[in-house]
Amino acid sequence: MAAGDAFDFSPGAQVPVSGGAGQTAATFALASAAYRDGPVDELLKANSDWASSEVKKARISLFEPNFGEAFARAVQTRMLGGGRKPLIQSFGLEPQVIVEHCLAASRIRKERDTRLTIIMVVCGLLFLPGVLLWLGAFQLRRTLAGAQDKRAGALGTAVLTLLGIVVAVLLIKLPFGGLLNLYLRAMVIVPVIGGYLAKTVCERTARDLRDRWSGLVGGSAVPAKIPEAVPRDPGHSTAETLRQNLAKLSAEQRSNVAFYAGPKGILGMGTRWGSWQLAEDLVPATPGKDITPFRSWDIVRAVHDDLKLLERTPINTGGLTAPQVEHWVVVPIGEGAGAVSRPAGTDAAYQIRGTQLQDICDKQHFGSGDRHYLGVQFVLWDGQLVITLLVNVTVLHKTLRIEVTGHALGPTHSLFNAGPKNRTQTYRKVLKFWESRTRTLPVVPPKEVVRLAARAPLTWYPPLLEYWGGKLVLPEPFGLRHAWADQPWRHRFMADDALRAATPVLRVVHQAALRVLADHGVNTERFVNRAGTLSGAVQDPTPRRADVYNA
Template sequence: MAGFEDLKAAAGVDFDFSPGAQIPLSGAGGGRTQVSAALAATSYRDGDVRAILEVNDGAKVTDPRISLLEPNLGEAFTRAIETRMLAPDRAPLVQSFGAEPQTVVEHALAAKRIRRQRDRRLTTIMAVLGVLFLPGVLVWLGLFQLRRTLAGAQDKRAGSLGILALAAVFVLIVLFVYNLELGGLLQLYVWALLPAPILGWFLAQRVCERTARNLRAHWSDLLGGGGSGARVPEAVPQNPNDAEAERLRKGLAKISAEQSSNMVHYAGPKGILGMGPRWGRWSLAEDLFPADPQGDMDGFRAWDVARAMYDDLRMVNRGPLHTGGFRTAPELTHWVVRHVGEGAGSISRPDGPHAEGYSMTPIEVQRICNEEHHGANDRHYLGARWVMHDGNLVINYLTRVSVLHRVLRVEFSAYALGPVKGFFLQKPAAKKATTRHPFKPWKKVERELPLVDVKEVVRLAARAPLTWFPAELDKWGGKLSLPEPFGLRHAWAEKPWRHRFMTDDALDTTTPVVREAMRSLLRVLRENRVDVGPFEAKVKGISGAVENPDPKKPDEINI
């Protein structure tokens, strides 16, 4: 079992040895939300890769050296997700609250497998017809590359001048081949050099069309809510020396482990990465005096207050009436918050003797809560989180308790992360063309076009043999780089304030959470014989302020 212990230590998670299939299956953990499905569906999409730059300008697309090898959106997204989230030496990830990053990665691997099966068939066709009639294939590839250079790589028309130039080049090539003084079988072979690749294109077009329909079916099913979980048999080792499967398995386990880390990062006006911007802040600060002027108050620590709030907030979904209320209890976490700055390009995870996997040890969290109140980088916050609207709204309330001299300060902060941008919710549309009726020219007829046109078949056939060398394909065809620090959920999120019900839910949740936390505070103070009179007056003021909270930008200080 030593091997499993090493893997557990590396991944930071436990393993299930109960009977049953060990093939990873996405959605098994209850993560089949609309957000997870929308992000996962991107791996199956087609279209222009640069469209994703419109939803986050932090992403980058490298221009191709050979435009014929440029990836489409789904290919580039799949490659970017795999390299960013499964590479052994990858940078730390931001937690994806309200989504399951492992589900998205598994669908990326599933989409890669579908394309890899297509590329095997295309490579076979290229090997048979491409090698046998290599000069003709090179001529056709050169013509299509010339067309893409004239038109631009993004499906723009070359224009009449470009088409005339291509036609002239093609005619010259045909005349040159026809006038070669050859005879016998060699002449027949030379004459077949140009027509033979057309047969290969016909076979390749059928393969590409079938795969395109398969990919679009997955895309549509995920956005329609009926998609099945992605199976990733590549992550199941077939033998003890299956290094690639072991790499994928460890990578998926690390994603789950990092998702449960208790460290988050504050990025200035961006708020806490993964939780969204801070939209509300309320604080209470008062001097500590004993209830009996002639006596002393009991000694207590900030952790005692935080722990009491934790115990009471667990029950906030229970009320005196059998109506309304929260559907679920909040997810409560003792967070360690580390400041990284607004323009930070990376984050860090705990290491050293105080780390346990990707998290701080409970003892270290308690120490930070009790001791790190002033001048330290890491701070303790008690967090309460709700994920609502099928993952489209993530609201977090963070409470910090600190003591400076005699002043006890309790700060409440509210964060909100809205839905993913509408770009990820676009469903596949059939390709159609409107033409005039052949016998009734006054009528227009709409007909459905193939999903894969001539140019796309040539592009896929040219890329197919190179898919087994992804680094070279990235070099010559370009690639997508994801925005950093990267997290699947917050990178594509909108603000929730344009959605009426999301806004109501975020604002309405504030009152019971803050009031329950303040009741916990007063109880701890009374138990430790502290004069609560001044605190009660402040509590009443905050209690009134949170009745009608107004979203603001407390982290944007214009000085």
């Protein structure tokens, strides 16, 4: 049985609505991308050190998607599509909420495209030669204006203006009469009327999308209703499949299996910036008396219990937030691996638990295989900073090694935190030429109306639209959080939080381990000395690139 097949999807049908309390800043920032406009190439600026997305160029630029269209389509296809590959966990945010907003944005655009398709049929199909004439003119201008040479853009505008003049002259005096005369006039005029109607539809939808965009960036819990995910009857299999895929997405987010990709570190956890190792021989406390047998799991369990109490302080003056303590199984993969595979655990929630987890902790210390880590994680700055400290306990011959490593994942790229901006035009006054005036332009420019109207009939078959218009290619292995995350070291307070968290965690780990060793008759003198040295070394304020061993 594949992991997730037996997942309990109760309660019954509900309308997925995003929002609620918790760490929402990173979630809402990425969710807002589904509602954005602007060129899709802007998204490439947000590529991180761990993953880089690409844009497949359009064969016909008139059919290319914008930022929000490409993002929403790529994310929902990758995370909900049939036969999709496993995902990397997105710490500090809720992937299901982001996918729901992508579905909601696609639904809003689909309603707009339905209206635009009707307009195209009524005003375009019956007067197809005129529509093709106007589309050809706009495509020519778009192609020329897209060149680096500004004169090419001016040439495109001049060509379009000249075409308009020629059409106007022909309409005034046509060499034909009767029905053909009326049709030729209508062939040019009706597409313009259709363009006005299309502009009204596009403006209304653009304002709706921008309101949701600005609401999410501003921190509002904008609802993402997806009626198509609610089965209307027992035979509505499409909706039931979508609802189950959303539930599986949340289950995979809770997986305790992570992946180590060489210099890129553990995917999804960010940079490994520090490593502290306590390694000493196991010597009996009493000469001539054997050590009481114990396992690595005994130390890990004691450390686990003490880490749960990290938020407690002896004095009432601040302190750590409640940590998330989890047992992790880290699977090694190649640095350039294009996919990951999750091993089936003892339950259906993509997790490894019970005796299988203990066996990995106690036995897989050397050679190939998965490794066990005990992780304590702090999600700070409203989800924008994720600090993870991992504890690994190994025994080789007589040497016990307790390793603590620090990982930090910074905020989402600043591109996702920007709100919508109005289009403006500044020009000088005619009489008072030393003064200027700025006026607000319509939300949707004419060339955007033409692009949306041209794309609308093809949106009913996305593969054909992607063939002609291009698409966004997401990086693999894919995870929403690490794909567009910055380093935390550019933010002074975030860097301070990451560095400060390591000291109390390291000391709690050492105290718990020393207690277990003493209870089992181990001489802890050398361990205590080494722990004291590490306690001083952890206060070094300089983060390092611990996954690059020559750094």
